[in-house]
Amino acid sequence: QKEVEQNSGPLxxxxxxIASLNCTYSDRGSQSFFWYRQYSGKSPELIMFIYxxxxxxxxxxxxxxxxxxxxxxxxxxDSQPSDSATYxxxxxxxxxxxxxxxxxxxxxxxxx
Amino acid sequence: xxxxSQDPRHKITKRGQNVTFRCDPISEHNRLYxxxxxxxxxxxxxxxxxxxAQLEKSRLLSDRFSAERPKGSFSTLxxxxxxxxxxxxxxxxxxxxxxxxxxxFFGQGTxxxxx
Numbered sequence: 001q002k003e004v005e006q007n008s009g010p011l012x013x014x015x016x017x018i019a020s021l022n023c024t025y026s027d028r029g030s031q032s033f034f035w036y037r038q039y040s041g042k043s044p045e046l047i048m049f050i051y052x053x054x055x056x057x058x059x060x061x062x063x064x065x066x067x068x069x070x071x072x073x074x075x076x077x078d079s080q081p082s083d084s085a086t087y088x089x090x091x092x093x094x095x096x097x098x099x100x101x102x103x104x105x106x107x108x109x110x111x112x
Numbered sequence: 113x114x115x116x117s118q119d120p121r122h123k124i125t126k127r128g129q130n131v132t133f134r135c136d137p138i139s140e141h142n143r144l145y146x147x148x149x150x151x152x153x154x155x156x157x158x159x160x161x162x163x164x165a166q167l168e169k170s171r172l173l174s175d176r177f178s179a180e181r182p183k184g185s186f187s188t189l190x191x192x193x194x195x196x197x198x199x200x201x202x203x204x205x206x207x208x209x210x211x212x213x214x215x216x217f218f219g220q221g222t223x224x225x226x227x
Contacts, residue, residue, distance in 0.1 A: 044203070044218050046216070099157050099160050102155045102156075
């Protein structure tokens, strides 16, 4: 089982719709979860992080975490063409050393 | 610019040559990470420092790879006897140690092409 699993996509949504990106992880001890956005040819950019079960909202972005199900998601409301990118999920570890382990990412395409 | 800085941005080298990359983290950050990313894949963990101590090195990393962070500030990643399979984007990130994993910020990356 991969440590982090994401649907590679592409996930296509029309402009203005809600994009839902999902991620499952294998390390039950993971305590922190990060979502990065990566445009083609660029480095990852942190957009959200969440530590506690439930929802965390930041502007058009909502991160949802369910530790019992080992599942974390990212919702993007009112999707814009500029949101078209690859979204990487990264759980942090459960030890004093907490490297980030990335999934392969989900490619999101928002059409005008 | 107070972000993570990497140098060079691009490197083309012949197979068998040695290359060295530099990363300057955000100044107050004591954690520094190196990742490698190939097309269509997520970043793959290579190694990690807290201050000057290298705390983990990926088993995927061959002996041709070495990283240092001698004074707990900037870090270098050296690849000896480069192979075509080393062609990738090499990413550096830094974060501040805390009771939980704090946010890691990436540099622009160094794109290595081995010909």
